[in-house]
Amino acid sequence: MTSPTSAEPMSTLRRRTSAKWRTYPEDVLPMFVAEMDYPLAPAIAAALHEAVDLGDTGYIVDRDERAARAFSEFAAARWGWTPDVRRMRTTTDVSVVIAEALRRLVRPGGGVIITPPVYPPFYDLIPEAGGSVVEVPLRDDGTAFSLDIDGIDRALEAGASGVLLCSPHNPVGLVHDRETLERLAAVVARHDGFVLADEIHAPLTHDGVAFTPYLSVSDEARSHGISAESGSKAFNLAGLKTAFFVTESDGMADLVRGLPDEVTYRTGQFGLIATREGFANGRDWLDGTIASLQANLDLLERELAEQLPAVRLRRPSAGFLAWLDMSALGWGDDPAVVARREARVALMSGPAFGRPGIGHARMNIACAPETITEAVRRLAAVRR
Known part of the structure; x- marks a missing residue:
């Protein structure tokens, strides 16, 4: 136990x-x-203490894949999904994943769908990246919350470019089921849109609940999706600054590879160390x-x-x-x-x-x- x-x-x-x-x-x-x-987590604390003792406080190595590999192995063990480490890239935090990805995904002024009540910085990150906020609130039947897939469909039909998905959903703690995500992927594909999935709370999914990574649900999702992943919420590492762009298609991987080198070099060295140890040994x-x-x-x-x-x-x-x-x-x-x-x-x-x-x-x-x-x-x- x-x-x-x-x-x-x-x-x-x-x-x-x-x-x-x-x-x-x-x-x-x-x-x-x-x-x-x-x-x-003891493994994280030990690794950070060792880094301090060594004075290992310099620049990150661009091609050091150990943290990404640890996350991929964690995702395989917990969620049955093994993201390709070669199609991942690090940066400072999930907000930067969102802002930098949106800069490439959204035309100037293009609409990005969010599903309030939702993480407040979404309202700022979209205009920062040149887009405009389109609200499609969660459905609330008085007992449970759910994505309004029909509402998202209508918003895409009206011209929105894609969806900024909070999964699991902050603040209500909703874990979207696979069927819902499959429906979302089909709707977005029909409109030639994108999904940018913030999955920062996924490692903290509660017992008896199945988390489904967006990029695992269908070929359509893999084709038009990017996921933002991090250990910052799971292991309390927000100040150490490491997150992942995760892609599962050549097109989205090329988009992420095309980001400026500094997007990666701003990753925190301690963040990489702590993230690796958390997912591997925490x-x-x-x-x-x-x-x-x-x-x-x-x-x-x-x-x-x-x-x-x-x-x-x-x-x-x-x-x-x-x-x-x-x-x-x-x-x-x-x-x-x-x-x-x-x-x-x-x-x-x-x-x-x-x-x-x-x-x-x-x-x-x-x-x-x-x-x-x-x-x-x-x-x-x-x-x-």
């Missing part, structure tokens, strides 16, 4: 200097940005982390039911982000403002994820169970 990963004590966490721990005063519980409170730690996240979700469900039954949580199937419907509390369009001001709990603003996020907030549950208990207690104590 996998041993759960334990969060660092608060006294240690408060010594960190990352955004999670320096954005707000110490009386605020930081549960907003997607950083985890767990220690690094799998037991990852399993323990997923076990802790699932236990924390169980706890959050219980605490909300007992103390804040008006707040609705639909359990995510991947990742460490809980999407909270707080609209029944009467805290306005952006309940994170009230949560931070009145309860001293920092949540991520729901409206930042698009109009469907009105009345919602996102909570990071990659923390100690006591932090979740205290956060709900504080929120429940607010009287409006």
Whole structure:
């Protein structure tokens, strides 16, 4: 049985200097940005310590494929998909994969479909790359979320160039099933479009749920797709700056190879080392982390039911982000403002994820169970 990963004590966490721990005063519980409170996987920590001891802090080697090979082997073991290392390329992070790929995929002003509520930087990355945002919100039947394939079809018919897919979906934790992705691929192929799939949360798919990589679903998907992959969320490496462009067709591989050399050379040396070790030797730690996240979700469900039954949580199937419907509390369009001001709990603003996020907030549950208990207690104590 996998041993759960334990969060660092608060006294240690408060010594960190990352955004999670320096954005707000110490009386605020930081549960907003997607950083985890767990220690690094031992294999990653050992490899980074060795690099520091060696002074191995120079430039990356362009053709060093060890990190890419580790990811490919991880994907084969976890998802039955073995991406071709020769068709992969590294850069700093998934946002750069998205922006640089879109620069080549979208004509000036061309529409790119996103599916709100969705990761807020998508709204900025598309115009940065010269495109325009086209919103096709997730379908919500009151019980579950899903992609609106018919809506995407209509948007492509109206002139959109392609789809920026969040898979698994941030913030709702939706893991798209294979049938849905096959339908998406067929629709996009019919319109001669593209799919750029952000799969950064995929390694954190929960037990009993099957993650399907977009590039594995069909020849059509492989022909028109690029995937953005990284260990930054799975192993808490966001500050070390490494992500992958992954392609599975000659056309998309040529597009990625045509990017400026500096796109690759900006990759972090420590990021490459940590990514390689995480995917190759951090799998037991990852399993323990997923076990802790699932236990924390169980706890959050219980605490909300007992103390804040008006707040609705639909359990995510991947990742460490809980999407909270707080609209029944009467805290306005952006309940994170009230949560931070009145309860001293920092949540991520729901409206930042698009109009469907009105009345919602996102909570990071990659923390100690006591932090979740205290956060709900504080929120429940607010009287409006």
